[in-house]
Amino acid sequence: MRRRRLSFARLGVLILVTGALGAGGAALYARASAATPTALPGWYAPYVDATNTPEVQFQDPAQNPSNAVVLGFVVASASGMCSPTWGTYYSLAGAARAIDLDRRVVRLRQRGGSVLVSFGGVANDDLAERCDVAGLADAYRRVVDRYHPSAIDLDIEGGALADAAGGQRRAQALVALQKIRPDVAIWLTVPVDPRGMPAAAVAAVRQVLQAKVRIAGVNVMTMDYGDPAASDLVASSEQALEASAGQLTSLYARIGQHLTQPGVWHRLGMTVMIGQNDTADEVLSLDDAQQLVRFARDRGVGRISMWSLNRDQQCGAQVGVATVSTVCSGVAQTPLAFSQVFDQLQQPLQAPLRSTGGGVSSSPRDVPATSPDPIWAAKAIYHVGDKVTWHHNVFQAKWYTQGDLPDAPVEHEWDSPWLLLGPVLPGDRPLPKKAKRASAEPARTR
Numbered sequence: 001m002r003r004r005r006l007s008f009a010r011l012g013v014l015i016l017v018t019g020a021l022g023a024g025g026a027a028l029y030a031r032a033s034a035a036t037p038t039a040l041p042g043w044y045a046p047y048v049d050a051t052n053t054p055e056v057q058f059q060d061p062a063q064n065p066s067n068a069v070v071l072g073f074v075v076a077s078a079s080g081m082c083s084p085t086w087g088t089y090y091s092l093a094g095a096a097r098a099i100d101l102d103r104r105v106v107r108l109r110q111r112g113g114s115v116l117v118s119f120g121g122v123a124n125d126d127l128a129e130r131c132d133v134a135g136l137a138d139a140y141r142r143v144v145d146r147y148h149p150s151a152i153d154l155d156i157e158g159g160a161l162a163d164a165a166g167g168q169r170r171a172q173a174l175v176a177l178q179k180i181r182p183d184v185a186i187w188l189t190v191p192v193d194p195r196g197m198p199a200a201a202v203a204a205v206r207q208v209l210q211a212k213v214r215i216a217g218v219n220v221m222t223m224d225y226g227d228p229a230a231s232d233l234v235a236s237s238e239q240a241l242e243a244s245a246g247q248l249t250s251l252y253a254r255i256g257q258h259l260t261q262p263g264v265w266h267r268l269g270m271t272v273m274i275g276q277n278d279t280a281d282e283v284l285s286l287d288d289a290q291q292l293v294r295f296a297r298d299r300g301v302g303r304i305s306m307w308s309l310n311r312d313q314q315c316g317a318q319v320g321v322a323t324v325s326t327v328c329s330g331v332a333q334t335p336l337a338f339s340q341v342f343d344q345l346q347q348p349l350q351a352p353l354r355s356t357g358g359g360v361s362s363s364p365r366d367v368p369a370t371s372p373d374p375i376w377a378a379k380a381i382y383h384v385g386d387k388v389t390w391h392h393n394v395f396q397a398k399w400y401t402q403g404d405l406p407d408a409p410v411e412h413e414w415d416s417p418w419l420l421l422g423p424v425l426p427g428d429r430p431l432p433k434k435a436k437r438a439s440a441e442p443a444r445t446r
Helices: 008-035 092-098 101-110 133-147 164-180 199-210 233-254 261-266 286-299 337-342
Strands: 047-049 068-075 114-120 151-155 185-191 217-222 268-273 303-307 387-390 393-397 418-423
Touching: 047 303, 068 101, 068 133, 068 151, 092 101, 092 133, 101 114, 101 133, 101 418, 114 133, 114 185, 133 151, 133 164, 164 185, 164 199, 185 199, 185 268, 199 233, 217 233, 217 303, 233 261, 233 268, 233 286, 261 268, 268 286, 286 303, 286 337, 303 337
Parallel strands: 047 068, 068 114, 114 151, 151 185, 185 217, 217 268, 268 303
Antiparallel strands: 387 393, 393 418
């Protein structure tokens, strides 16, 4: 999600390329604004870096009060092959084994939550850079059929943003995906600056629209502007969104769709980087976040996301001022304070649980042969991170415990020594004795 910066000097060259688009969009947007002033409600879902450590237990309301999540990032394998992986660290099946990702996704959806899956990002190779159209469409389908997301998010930045041929493959693969999975919404996530989406981002959106892909919207990354004039993140982000609304109006007009003002804004999203951004003088405070929520409500912004739930806590004393961390915000805050601000918005709809997978065990009792972890025993001693199966669910010990029922009634979730990861899934089997079910991996940077 953290993207390469684009200076205003370079942006000036791009504006010459996109000037006609921007001017036309501004005129169309102005007419739409005068005609239809009523805003539509938006929703909020934070990004979670699924492979970062320590893990965010996004299925746990104590760690994710929003009840929604954008999981990132699905990318090509480390070898550059057309194979979907989580951050190159895990295959889809590997993530199920090592970090219980399938189980945690199902648990969130059992709570009525929403799961979105994000492809791409800046750190690794986008699948569109490494796959042909058929392979890319198949990769999208495999991810959709495994996790049943309410939406997928195509995070197009870095090298993928400049890859026009890859962009064309992406558009064609999305057309193929929509033919077989028409219920899955599609969002495009692209860079932005206070003057709007740069030329490469506009071109990427245009490719998808011209291919007749029905997109839910375009999410712009209102962060890391990289220019002293943009240090006021609220003003810069509002300018970026206003400019992007005009560009989006023009893009839709070019394919024969004339959107009203609420229609334009409802197809526009913004993703902020909470706290310290990568640029030293760009810091998004809690008050800034509240101002952006008010702006989003006033305009009817369709979506707000933040980078990231992993970072929604104050850094410790060992982290220096203005240091960008993957596990804390770099500003003074209480845990989950940014989540509580953005959670004032509505949530995306949950995808239906399809018969192709994602169900839970129907066995009348816990059976060792079909349980991924040992069945809980009252006399056994469990340490932090140990996992057990109990009443068709998998639990993880939060601290040393013996004799405490994993599903014993408690007044508060923090009163239990057990964290519910999710249900036992069809096809679950015990791992070989030599296999390691890691609850934590070495810390990684994006």
